[in-house]
Amino acid sequence: MGLGVIALVYGALNQQISGTRFWASILLEGLFFTFISIGASFFMALQYVAQAGWSVVVKRMYEALSTFLPFGLLAIFAVLIASVIGGHNDSSDIIYKWMQKSATIPGSPAYDEFLVKKRSLSEYSVRNYPYRYLRWTMDIYGKNDA
Secondary structure, three states, rough: OHHHHHHHHHHHHHOOHHHHHHHHHHHHHHHHHHHHHHHHHHHHHHHHHHOOHHHOHHHHHHHHHOOOOHHHHHHHHHHHHHHHHHHHHHOOOOOOOOOOOOOOOOOOOOHHHHHHHHHHHHHHHHHHHHHHHHHHHHHHHHHOOO
16 A cells, blocks of 8 residues: 555656656546445445345455445546646646647647537537437437337
């Protein structure tokens, strides 16, 4: 655990490692171990519901795996907060380019034409009420397998 903290501090302070790579690594670690923790919690809950007697042998292992859940969620939340702050300050060291404030401003170094087209398409589909109601109707009635 101590070695991981040392590596985290080294990665944050080392200028040779890009900020994007650092935050992507934190996000990957947070997601990976959070999903393992959620899976262990689900398996433990399933054993309680099924009233399985054999799971007493491995129950403590799944309980221990489930204790990582708050730390993993904290890591994911830290990446989200850093991305929002970095995007607001127009930093290029964030994971998602679409969070940069200047990504949709023509003439800026971070400008992306695809993001502008995608944004206008999504605004059209959200504000276009007939399109939305038609889509809802198709979704509801198109999925009947009976």
